[in-house]
Structure formats: C-alpha cells, structure tokens
Amino acid sequence: xxxxxxxxxxxxxxxxxxxxxxxxxxxxxxxxxxxxxxxxxxxxxxxxxxxxxxxxxxxxxxxxxxxxxxxxxxxxxxxxxxxxxxxxxxxxxxxxxxxxxxxxxxxxxxxxxxxxxxxxxxxxxxxxxxxxxxxxxxxxxxxxxxxxxxxxxxxxxxxxxxxxxxxxxxxxxxxxxxxxxxxxxxxxxxxxxxxxxxxxxxxxxxxxxxxxxxxxxxxxxxxxxxxxxxxxxxxxxxxxxxxxxxxxxxxxxxxxxxxxxxxxxxxxxxxxxxxxxxxxxxxxxxxxxxxxxxxxxxxxxxxxxxxxxxxxxxxxxxxxxxxxxxxxxxxxxxxxxxxxxxxxxxxxxxxxxxxxxxxxxxxxxxxxxxxxxxxxxxxxxxxxxxxxxxxxxxxxxxxxxxxxxxxxxxxxxxxxxxxxxxxxxxxxxxxxxxxxxxxxxxxxxxxxxxxxxxxxxxxxxxxxxxxxxxxxxxxxxxxxxxxxxxxxxxxxxxxxxxxxxxxxxxxxxxxxxxxxxxxxxxxxxxxxxxxxxxxxxxxxxxxxxxxxxxxxxxxxxxxxxxxxxxxxxxxxxxxxxxxxxxxxxxxxxxxxxxxxxxxxxxxxxxxxxxxxxxxxxxxxxxxxxxxxxxxxxxxxxxxxxxxxxxxxxxx
Numbered sequence: 326x327x328x329x330x331x332x333x334x335x336x337x338x339x340x341x342x343x344x345x346x347x348x349x350x351x352x353x354x355x356x357x358x359x360x361x362x363x364x365x366x367x368x369x370x371x372x373x374x375x376x377x378x379x380x381x382x383x384x385x386x387x388x389x390x391x392x393x394x395x396x397x398x399x400x401x402x403x404x405x406x407x408x409x410x411x412x413x414x415x416x417x418x419x420x421x422x423x424x425x426x427x428x429x430x431x432x433x434x435x436x437x438x439x440x441x442x443x444x445x446x447x448x449x450x451x452x453x454x455x456x457x458x459x460x461x462x463x464x465x466x467x468x469x470x471x472x473x474x475x476x477x478x479x480x481x482x483x484x485x486x487x488x489x490x491x492x493x494x495x496x497x498x499x500x501x502x503x504x505x506x507x508x509x510x511x512x513x514x515x516x517x518x519x520x521x522x523x524x525x526x527x528x529x530x531x532x533x534x535x536x537x538x539x540x541x542x543x544x545x546x547x548x549x550x551x552x553x554x555x556x557x558x559x560x561x562x563x564x565x566x567x568x569x570x571x572x573x574x575x576x577x578x579x580x581x582x583x584x585x586x587x588x589x590x591x592x593x594x595x596x597x598x599x600x601x602x603x604x605x606x607x608x609x610x611x612x613x614x615x616x617x618x619x620x621x622x623x624x625x626x627x628x629x630x631x632x633x634x635x636x637x638x639x640x641x642x643x644x645x646x647x648x649x650x651x652x653x654x655x656x657x658x659x660x661x662x663x664x665x666x667x668x669x670x671x672x673x674x675x676x677x678x679x680x681x682x683x684x685x686x687x688x689x690x691x692x693x694x695x696x697x698x699x700x701x702x703x704x705x706x707x708x709x710x711x712x713x714x715x716x717x718x719x720x721x722x723x724x725x726x727x728x729x730x731x732x733x734x735x736x737x738x739x740x741x742x743x744x745x746x747x748x749x750x751x752x753x754x755x756x757x758x759x760x761x762x763x764x765x766x767x768x769x770x771x772x773x774x775x776x777x778x779x780x781x782x783x784x785x786x787x788x789x790x791x792x793x794x795x796x797x798x799x800x801x802x803x804x805x806x807x808x809x810x811x812x813x814x815x816x817x818x819x820x821x822x823x824x825x826x827x828x829x830x831x832x833x834x835x836x837x838x839x840x841x842x843x844x845x846x847x848x849x850x851x852x853x854x855x856x857x858x859x860x861x862x863x864x865x866x867x868x869x870x871x872x873x874x875x876x877x878x879x880x881x882x883x884x885x886x887x888x889x890x891x892x893x894x895x896x897x898x899x900x901x902x903x904x905x906x907x908x909x910x911x912x913x914x915x916x917x918x919x920x921x922x923x924x925x926x927x928x929x930x931x932x933x934x935x936x937x938x939x940x941x942x943x944x945x946x947x948x949x950x951x952x953x954x955x956x957x958x959x960x961x962x963x964x965x966x967x968x969x970x971x972x973x974x975x976x
Contacts, residue, residue, distance in 0.1 A: 402493070402712060402719060402721055402741070403719060403721060403741030403742055403753040403755050404489070404492070404493055404721075404755055405488070405489035405753065405755070405794060405796060405810055406486060406488055407430050407431065407432070407487040407489075408484060408485070408486050408487075409428070409484065409485045409486075410483070410484050411482060411483045411484060411510060414482060414485075416897065417897070418897075418929065418931045418942065418944045418973070420479060420530070420946065420969070421474070421475065421479050422475075422477045422479055422482065422485075422507070423436070423442055423474050423475070425485055426444065426474070426485060426487075428886070428901075429485070429487055430848075430858070431446060431447045431448075431487070431489060431846065431860055431862065432444070432446055432487055433882070435957045435958075442473075442474055444472070445502075445877070446487065446489060446490065446502055446503030446505075447489050447490065447502075447503065447844055447862060448840070448842060448864045448878060448879070449490075449814070449840065449878070450875055450876050450878040450908070451501075451502050451761075451877075453465065453761075453764055454499075454500075454501045454502030454761055455502050455503045455505060456492065456496060456497060456498070456500035456503070456505070457472045457504075457505045457507070458496065458497070458504065458507065459477065459507050460507070460508060460509060460639070461506075461625070461637050461639050461667060461669060462623060462625075462639040462641045462665070462667055463497055463499065463667070463688075466661070468661055468764060468765045468766050473596060473617075475572060475574070475596065476574050476594055476596035476619065476621075477507065478542065478555050478574070478576060480526055480542060480555070481510060481542075481576070482507060483508045483509055483510035484508050485505065485506070485507050486506040486508075487504070487505050487506075488500070488506070489503055489794065489810075489812075490502055490757065490759075490792040490794070490812075490814065491739050491741075491755050491756060491757020491759065491793070491794070492504045492759070493682075493739050494708040494710055494723035494724060494738070494739045494757075495682040495683065495684045495709070495723060496684070497667070497684055497686055497706070498686070498704065498725070498727040498735070498737065498760075498762075499762075500759065501760070501761040501788065501790045502761075502790075502814075511551075524543070524544050524545075524975075524976065525541070525542070525543045525974075525975075525976040526541070526542050526973070526974065526975050526976070527539075527541045527973070527974040528540040528971060528972070528973050529971045529972050530969050530970070530971035531971060532967065532970060533967040533968050533969075534561055534562045534563060534564060534964065534967060535562035536561040536562075536969060537559070537561075538558070538559045538560075538969075538971070539558050540555070540556070540558075541555070541556055542554065542556075542576075543555075547581070549581055549582045550579070550580045550581035550582055551580055552580075553576075553577075553578040553579075554575075554576065554577050554578070555574075556574070556575050556576070558572075558573040559572045563601075563603070563964060564964040564965065565603045565964075567602070567610070567611045567612070567613070567614075568600075568601050569600065569601055570598060570601070571598065571599050572597065572599075573598075574596040574597070575594070575595045576592065576593070576594050577592070577593045577594075578590070578591070579591050583628075585628060586629050587627065587628035588625075588626070588627050588628070589624070589626050590623075590624070591622075591623070591624045592621070592622070592623040592624075593620075593621070593623075594620065594622075595619070595620050595621075596617075596618070597616075597617065597618045597619075598616070598617045599614070599615070599617075600614070600615055600617075601613065601614055601615075602614060602615050602649070602777075603961075604652070604777055604778060605958070605959060605960020605961055606960045606961075606962070608777065608778065608828040608960065610651070610652040610777045610778075612650075612652055613650055613651055613652050613776070614649075614650045615648070615650070616646075617645075617646075617648075618646045619643060619644070619645045619646075620643070620644045621641065621642065621644075622641070622642050623639065623640075623642075624639070624640045625638070625640075626638045630672075632675070633672060633673050633675060634670065634671065634672040635670075635671050636668065636669065636670045637668070637669045638666070638667070638668045639665075639666070639668075641664070641666075641667075642662070642663060642665070643661070644662050644663075645659070645660070645661040646658070646659070647659040647660075647661075649776050651777050652777050656695075657695035658694075658695050659692065659694045659695070660692070660693045660694075661690065661691070661692045661693075662691050663688065664688070664689055665686065665687065665688035665689070666687045667684065667685065667686045667687075667688075668684065668685045668686075669682070669683070670682070670683045670684075671683075677714065678714050678715075679711070679712070679713060680711070680712040680714075681710070681711050681712075682711075682712075683707070683710075684707075684708045685706065685708075686704060686706045686727070687704070687705050688703070688704045689703050689704075690702045690703075690704075694765075694769065696769075696770045696776075697769035697770040697781065698769075700768075700769065702729065702730045702731070702765070703728075704728070704729050704730075706725060706727030706728065707726060708724070708726075708737070709723060709724060709725070710739070711723070716745075717746075718742065718743070719742065719743045720740075720742050721739070721740060721741050721742075722739070722740040722741075723737075723738070724736070724738055724739075725737045727760075729762055732787050735760040735762070735787065736758070736760070737758060737759045737760065738756075738757060738758040739755070739756070740755070740756050740757070741753065741756070742754055746797075749799055749800055749801065750797065750799055751798045751800075752795075752798075753794075753795070753796050753797075753798070754793075754794070754796075755793065755794050755795075756792070757791075757793075758789075758790070758791055759789075759792070760787050760788065760789055760790070761788040761790060761820075762787050763785040763786075763820060765781075766779075766781060767781060767782065767832045768781050768782065768783050768785055769781040769783060778829065780829055780830070781831075781832070782831060782833060785820060785832060785834055786834050787818065788816050788817070788818055788819055788820055789816070789818060790814055790815070790816050790817075791815045792813070792814045793812070793814075794811060795810070796808060796810030796844075804849075804850035804856065805848065805849050806846075807845075807846070807847045808844075808846040808847075809843070809845050810843065810844045810845075811841075811842075812844065813840070813842075814839065814840050814841070815837070815838075815839045816837065816838045816839070817836075817837055818835070819835045819837070819868065819875075820832050820834060821834070821876070822911055822912060823911060823912055823913065824911040824918070833912075835868050835869075835870060835912070836869060836870045837868075837869045837870075838868045838875055839867060839869070840864060840865070840866040840878060841866075842862060842863050842865060843862070843863050844861070844862045844863075845859075845860070846860045846861075847859045847860075853889075854889060854891075855887070855888065856886075856888040857885075857886070857888075858884075858885070858886040858888075859884070859886075860883070860884040861882070861883050861884075862881070863880065864878065864879075864880060864881075865880060866878045868912060873913065873914040874908070874909060874914055876909050876910055876912060877908055877910065878908060879905050879906035879907065879908040879922070880906045880907075881904065881905075881906040882903075882904065882905055882906065883903065884901070884902075884903050885901060885902045886900070887899070887900050894932065895932070895933050896931070896932050897930070897931040897932075900927065900928050901927050902924060902925070902926045902927075903924065903925050904923070904924045905923055906922045907919055907920060907921055907922045910958055910959035911959070920955075920956050920957070920958075920959060921955065921956075923953050923955035925948075925949050925950075925951075925953050925955070926949070926950045926951055927946070927947060928946075928950050929944070929945065929946045929947070930944065930945045931943070931944045939974060939975065940975040941972060941973065941974055941975075942972065943970075943971075943972055944970065944971060944972075945968065945969075945970045946968065946969050946970070947966065947967075947968045948967050948968070949963060949964075949965055949966050949967065950966060951966070952966040953965075
C-alpha cells in the first residue's frame, strides 16, 4: 500500500523517543497480572479477617485541602456548580466514572468511536472543550482532546464537581465549555485503634453481548500513611461486527503524612485496551483494529501555610502508545509523552471576606506519529482569582495567561456576582473569555479509530469564546432545590467538521457561531425515601456564515430520574429517561445524515444483604430498556437493550 506523508507547514517538532514494542503483545501480560493480583489480594484480605482485624471499604487518596476548597467554592461563589459525592455514587451503585458523570444535571457522556469519551456540559456539542482534572492535575489529551475516564476506578472517587461555563480561571486552561474536578478518597481503612488494618472490595459483573468485568482493590494502613492497589479486567462483544473490546487497568497508590501538616501521595496507573474499529455504516471498516496503552505517574504534595493558606503541587507524567490498523491493513503508531508541573495556592483572611486563589502550570507534550511526524507542545501559564464577600453579595474576578507553542499568549478572564435575595433565594451572573487550542489530532491526523474516517488541518486557528450566564436558585436544603439559568456562548473562528464525498471528516475554521438557551434543574427528596430529579435544556445555535445549526447541539434535551428505597428489605430502585432532539454530525446539516430525536429509558435495582460478616450487594442495570433505535454519531447505531448484573463484596 502506498501512503501519503501529510504536510505539517512548519509545525513539526522533535519528539521524545519511545519503545515500539507492540501493545498487542503486552495486553495478555496485563490480563495475567490482573488475575494474579485478584488471587493474591483476596487471600490477603481473608487472612486479615481470620485474625479479627477490623476492616472497611477500599478507596483512593483525597487531597483534603483541594476537596475542601472546591466544596467551599461551590457553596460561596457565583459560578453554576453541580456536585456528586461518594455516598450517592455508592448508594446508586454507579459502575464507572462515565456513568456517574452522565447522571449529573446538564452533563452528557457518550463513548467515542475510539478511546475516550465525548463529554457535553449544558448542551454543548464541542469535542475537547471540557477541562477534566484529577486531584487538580489535567487529564485532557493534546492528541484528541478527550479523556479516557475508564482508567479511573469508580470506587476510588470521593467527589465529582462540574463547573458550568464560564469556568473560573484558577482551575487552569482548556475549560471553554466547562470543567470537571474529580477528587479521590483517603485510602486508610478506618478502625477503632491504631493497629495496621486491611480492607478489600470486589466486584463481579456479567451481562449481555458477552460482557464480563472483574474488579478488586486492597488497601492497608501503614505507620504514618496507607497503601492501596486496584485492578480491573473487562471484555465485551458489541452488537456490530468488529466492535468487541478487551481492557484492563492497574493502580498502585502510596501516601504518607509528613512533618508540618504536609501530605505526600504517589500514584502509578496503567490502562490498556484492544478493540475493533467498525466505522460508520456507510463506510464500514470490519477489519480495522486498535491497541491503546497509557501509563501515568503522579505525585502530589499538599500542606498549609500560616493560619489561612494552603497549597497543592502536582508533578505528573503520561506515556501513551497507540497502534491503529486501518481497513487496508496499513498500521500506524502514535507515541505520546507528557510531563507537567501544576501548583495551586489558596489564601483567605480571618474574617472570611477575602479569598485569593492562584494556579500555575508548566507542561510539555511530545508526540511521534507514523502519518504526521513529530510534534511538540509546551504550555506555561499563571492564573489569579480574587473573591470578595459581603453579607448578601459575593463578587469574583480572575485573569490568567497561557503561553502555548505555535499559538502565542492566550488570555482568559472570568468574573461573577451572586446575591442572596432572601433566606432561600439567590441570584447569580457570570461572564468569561477563554481560548480553545486545536488538538494535535485536529491539526495533523486523528488516531483512536479514526484513520479511515478523519483527517487533520494544520492551518487551523484557535477558537475565542465569550460565555455568559445568569440564573436564580431556590433551595430548601441540599436535596431540595430549583435552578433556572439563561446562558450564551459566542465563538470566533469555531472549529467545524466537513464530510466530503470520500466520506472523510475534515476540520475547518468558521467565521463566527453562537449558542444560547435556558437550563432548568429541579431536585426534590421526599420523606418517604423517594427522590425526583429533572434537568431540561432548551437552546438554539447558528454558524453565522451558513445559517446552519452547530453540530451535536440538539434544541431540546430532557433528563428525568426517579429513585426509591424500600425500607423493609432495603431494596434501592432507580429509573431514568432521556430525550434528545434531532441534531447533526457535520456542518452542512444534511438531512440524509441527520440524527433523529429519541427517548431512552434505563432501570436499576440494588439489593444489599450479608453473608456472615461480609457486606454484599446484588445489582441489575438495564440500559435502553425499550430497545430504542438511535445514533449518537452518524452511522454508529446504539446496541439497543442491554444489561449487566453482578455482586459487590466488602471484606
């Protein structure tokens, strides 16, 4: 086969050298390692139980300072924020970070055709405009903009906080369409004394299309800290030919208390997958395959400064190896190394009237791709935000600047005001200016299952976005509230996708585009044990030079949930329904490629019980209960009704 070397127009950079060893050869080693780890950790846990040591659930580290600051910010500042805590995650037996995010008001998560997920906040259809932070460090990939949330075990998550746009600048660059802050939990098992303890949690799941998942985590308390390990292996056969997938991840964690109220935590992560890339129905690729591997190492140092200051410093690195086999049999590889340093400092006065938040970032991302050559991106930035509180009013303002290789200095601004109108009423308004830098995939050549479907454009310019919102809230308590928000986003040089006669998508810059609408969110918990949750987004959008709608931006989105707990047996039931209006996957808005509107219904049941001293839960989750036929991307039909069932064990 003869291949074409894409022109880079002067953007090529020398990248770091990587090992070319095939991921397909390493994947069986991962599966064997997972099985070995399951057996060893289970035997260790049972041994601890036989000795009578008290045990508790296994979870991952929490940056306590960061958690407190995010919670404080969410309560006291004007920005529209949604929080999901670990208690609700466990109560509703959420099986993945993607599922947890998808339950939150104004958030939609759809699996992409390759690695990563398309995350939409408040109805936006943009890919890669949502900043995702894990314990303060950015997870977004410079290659494709998305985030492989599957590498974050759901049992390790303490809280998920979603910031609706405009995003406060102290969180960092890349949040033009929202930000998601994931904080993990303290690993140390809690007991009645200071003796070393251990805890184990296991999950076994089977389901339709040959799906199978096994997860186990084990933690132990150390002299002045704790350690933890977690492993997961998954398999699934999709409904379409060549849509099967195997994946697994391994997590090792250590943390220790240092002198001077400091904490040091280190995490090592590995995630690998091997899957088919079926392509859309009108351009099927039944022989295309993909292997993906990602190894990450994170260290976090947190502490306090004086009586009212605290800091967090993250030193992190990622190494990615991707191998794509196209329909023609041509194999391309992508190697991507990232190293970064991020620091955050927070200060507030004794009277709790002033607060200052600063954040800095220095990151280098080097990439080597078979088709597009070598590229390198360096980002250096600083952000400062100040908040002022009076009795009924809070005002916030912030500014940051990020210098990015080939895209110069990119300023971000944010400001807002909230007013406590009465005891339960509040008004909020925000404005923000942000920049969205094109990904390597948009500039050069996408990977992750897209060799046969997409091309890059090295002449793309960055997007400039002005976001505003204004809303009111009535809150009875934490479980009972109503919110109504008006929002608008104006984008200069929006990145849009054209699909040519060859069925290949190519990104181009438009002139201007806008999107505005209304979001209503209502949640009410009844004393009977029933909770109702509703989120409605009504919006309109336009690309000014064509008059067409923005892609993946439906005019109406509705999400309804009903949760109920039967008091006597403790059975927890949940049902949810979603409606998505028609939308388009390409900028021409072709009717023959329109994604029709649809309604889906999901159902969940959880039954807790005990086997001797072991806490056990049986669960059943059914997605698309009524087998609705729909597409979330053009040419990629949903698999229809599907289910998973299994058990959770806590030793």
